[in-house]
Amino acid sequence: MARRQVVFGMLGTQLDAGEGPGRWQKWRPTVSLGMHEDFLPDRIELLLDERRYSKLARVVCEDLAQAAPGISVQRHDTYLADPWEFEGVYASLHDFLARYPFQPEEEDYYVHITTGTHVAQICWFLLTESRHFPGRLLQTSPPRKQDGAAGTYAIIDLDLSRYDHIAQRFAQQQLLDRDLLKGGIATRNAAFNRMIEQIETVATRSRAPMLLMGPTGAGKSQLAKRVFELKKLKHQLPGRFVEVNCATLRGDGAMSTLFGHTKGAYTGASSDRAGLLRSAHQGLLFLDEIGELGQDEQAMLLRALEEKRFLPVGSDREVESDFQLIAGTNRDLQQSVLEGRFREDLLARLNLWTYHLPGLAQRMEDIEPNIEFELERWSLDQHARVRFNTEARTRYLAFATSPEAAWRGNFRDLGASIMRLATLASAGRIQIEGVEDEIARLRAQWRGGDAPSPLDALLGEAVDALDRFDRVQLEEVVRVCARSKSLSAAGRELFAVSRTQRASTNDADRLRKYLAKFGLDWEQVRGPAR
Structure with a gap:
């Protein structure tokens, strides 16, 4: 199916103006968008001040419908207090684009830069270059003679080298992007900050795989999520963020989890399964602890990266998935290659952008x-x-x-x-x-002398399903219960502050209900906790 062509433009309050039959003898840039046989947009997103120019917009829309009935026009009321004031114009256009529901997987976007003030044109340059607008620039020009013809158009590349006076805006946006990658934390480590600066540049300009190395807890998963958020903000990845810890993939289930399977592929495969690679189509796939993948999974992953195609388990038909990969590991993958546990060709594919996250x-x-x-x-x-x-x-x-x-x-x-x-x-x-x-x-x-958590004995594997906050809080509650003589005594200690703010208190009942949320009762926590 052909992709839809969508043009964003501002109503030209001078160039688009015209009334009566004679207006058809005048070149009007917005109307001319419907006159090019080799470039007819499916939709025009027209920005204007409805309070001042609604009549002009109505005439332009009617004329567009006459010139090219297949074009739909969406009008957007955009008020600019001062069309020649950079900051206000930039803010208005930026906020409009942030709200707009782009669909880059289905539509091609263009900015019509012929209309609007020079300030608006420069702001469109800025927003397109920074990928807040995920498209290209479209410039239309009048014919040599004003005979009402379509004129000419050009899809042009950006060249912002002449606009040094707004370079500060690029620097400011970069700082915001880097702040996003750091989770809003004002980090002070110079080496880490330099690494984040490069990751911001690479994330914005490249879809190549990225490898994050570092010890457990260094923040690899969080950084991968923030890279996705940055690319999503710039309309570069319309898909999902999909994460899996490869250390949890074992046996036959590993292939199925990653690449999917067909119904009946093996015992228990009662229905088709898409798999994580297909779930990450047009999104970002984060494979943490990639060094734990088996050799067969590594080979399949390499093919999926290079050809964007792979075979689900039990299928003889290939499927497609175009995703960006970020891999994480706390292993030395070069050493794993020497030991024969990791494929050298896969490491070469991952090793284009490699970053070592330092520990705390x-x-x-x-x-x-x-x-x-x-x-x-x-x-x-x-x-x-x-x-x-x-x-x-x-x-x-x-x-x-x-x-x-x-x-x-x-x-x-x-x-x-x-x-x-x-x-x-x-x-x-x-x-x-x-x-x-x-x-x-x-x-x-x-x-290494810390006593094991009492929750391990009480909840077993179910403890892994607890949020970190619930786990920390529940551990302390269980420890208090273990040293208390009764449920009431434990409740009095745990609710010592809040109980003073209640008209009536039943600490034992409050504690009993809290434990029940986790499937526990007083006798259980008194036993294993001792």
Whole structure:
């Protein structure tokens, strides 16, 4: 099916004007869009100030319908307080494009830059170059003689080298894009910030695979999601973000999970399955711990990357999927190649853009802004503000940035630590006593002497289905129950603050209902927790 051609343009308040039969002898740029035999758009998105130019727009739309009945025109009321003021024009066009439901997989887009002020034309340049408008520029010109003919048109490449006076806007947009990749955290590590700068450039300009290397908890998954968000913002990926940890793929199910299967392909295959690669069509596929993939899956993945085609399990018909791949690993894949566990040709395909994410211990200067980020995230999630008091903050930060702090789980360790402190904080303040308890817990954890979580015995594998917040909170509740003589005593300790704000209290009932949410009761938590 042919792709639809869509032209965005501004109503020319001077060039498009004209009344009476004589208007057909005048070249009008918007009307001329319906007069080119070799380029007829399916739809025109016409921006105008309806309060001032609705009559002119009606005439132009009627004439377009007469010249080319197949063209539909969508009018958009766009008010510009001052059409010659850069910031206001840019903001109006930017906001319009941010709301517009682009469908780049089905439509080709053009900006008609012949109409509008020079300021508007420059802003269209800027928005197209930065990919906020996912299309090309269309310039129309009048015929040599004003005989009402269609004139000429050209689809042109961008050249912004002449517009040095707005280069600052590019720099500002780059800063915003890089801030998105960093999750809004004001990171201070110079090497990490340089890496983010390059990732922002590559993510915007390339669809080649990307390889993120680094220890567990260094933020590979979060960075992959933010790359997708950046590309989605620029209308480069209309599809989904699909993530899978390859370490969880085992046996025959690995092929099916990635590449799909047909009904009856093997015992238990009661229906067709699309597979993750097809689910990621026109989107981004993040394969974490890619070094854990088997040899057969590696071979299939390589073919899917190179040809965008592959065979589902049990099928003799190939399917297509055009996705961008980001792979993550904490392994040395070069060493895995030498050991025969990873395909050299697949690594060569992945190794075009490779980035090593440092662990938290190598980014000590970023601990403080990440503490603030984690506290803010907890506060937003729980709708309750929590802060350190001065003494507690100084003590925690000194420990967190000291050589004693191993941070073996990297940002996961830090996030869990702040969550524990915030959850246990009294009256919204993290006190020095809470910090000392947390430091002792981290020391024991990093020594390897930390007691196993009581939830492992209570919930088994179901513990992996808990959100991190629920897990941290439930662990503390179970520990309190383990040392309490009764359900009521445990409830009084756990609800010591909120119970004072209630007219009537039944701490035992509140605690019983909380445990029941996780399928637990008092006798269970009293047994294994001891």
